[in-house]
Amino acid sequence: MDRDEEKSIIARVLAGDTEAFEALVLENQKQVYNLALRMTGSEEDANDIAQEAFIRAFRSLASFRGDSKFSVWLYRLTSNICLDFLRSRRRKKTVSMSWFAADDDEPAELEIPDERFSPHTELERRELRSAIQRALARLPDDMREVLLLREVGGLSYDEIAASLSLEEGTVKSRIFRARKKLCKILSGDGNFPAEISSDKAKGV
């Protein structure tokens, strides 16, 4: 759906054709739902939040200025609801304790051998997905938000920057750091896979 189509639908909705809003729902529902799912880690919460995002978007449609794509505005709205939701679940912490598996002395941090990064079987895919979701939960909210707007929402750096009032360079670097941190968590040992060769060895 291009911007002209969006504008046309929005105009119809604002003129009283409520049913026309469904086209916007169908166009964006997958991204909105998956944004919420990845932010919260819960299907039930994601369903509630995603529905709420569309309801709020409908109610505040008149305030949508059209200077970005509707989807950008909507995904940002979704992300905000997720962040509010996550914050309301937390309290200020001074001590953090972790749940340990009975046999382990270390926290149950997943270690993925390198070959798992190329899952071949359905089981491996599910395991990777599960591991990534757990790792996502450990990213700071703002880092997770930017990464998911990119990966799930499909927004460009420029769109994310405009929507979050950030510099484009900040968006780029935040996404890079989010990926790096995710991979670090997934590797389990806190060390990034070492360079295969140093600059010096390559004579750079």
Added chain:
Amino acid sequence: MATCDEYLEMLSASLDGELDSDGEDRLRADENRGCAAGEAFRSVSRELRQLDEVPEGFAASIMERIAAGEAPRAVKKPLWKRYTAAAACLVLICAAAIGLSPDKEAIASTMGDIETAAPSVSAADADGDAVVRAELFASKSDSVTPAYIDGVVFDAGYAGGAVIYSQDSEFHPSDADAAELLGLLEYLDSAEAPADGPDYEIALAGGSVIDLWLSGGKAVCSLDGTAYIPAGSTEEIQDIIEDIMN
């Protein structure tokens, strides 16, 4: 040749279609360097871009709510269906509240070599197997800062605390954490309890988080936005746990 970090930065931008053509050339030139993290980057990105289908009736539900003129509302607090976490939460505060509402004489008389300071509280599944169990324990340590709980001398030097068992997992706070937890619990039912105290977070493997803090002298345990304050008998609380689990 770029460093690994520089390579990964270029790869990150390339995955997002945000690398210029010079950058793409440099990236291609570096592709065979075998930087293992590069494959991890690609794989994570690939996985995140796989979108689940929306629940059945999703759009229809939204349109119904719009048609009904429903006003926007705050997202409702999630129901806790993860009974193990919920049960652990209740059991923890139950143990904290009941366990340290002491059989004063029993505790006082055995202060020398206490192994367990309080009865355990447990919840069982339909087969009668203990699913979640909490025990408070105290074992002697070298620190001897006495504390008073409800008029009973409870030596905070005891490195004790709570142990929660759930299926095949156990939660053991570290000595330092246990001492802090005891410090928190020493204010139970005390008129001098601070209005606010330190807060504790217990992170469970499935992503649930139990919050534990003081409010008005009571330990409050919260899971997913629902707070539990010890009240009622052990039996009443266990009934609640069983309802949750069934």
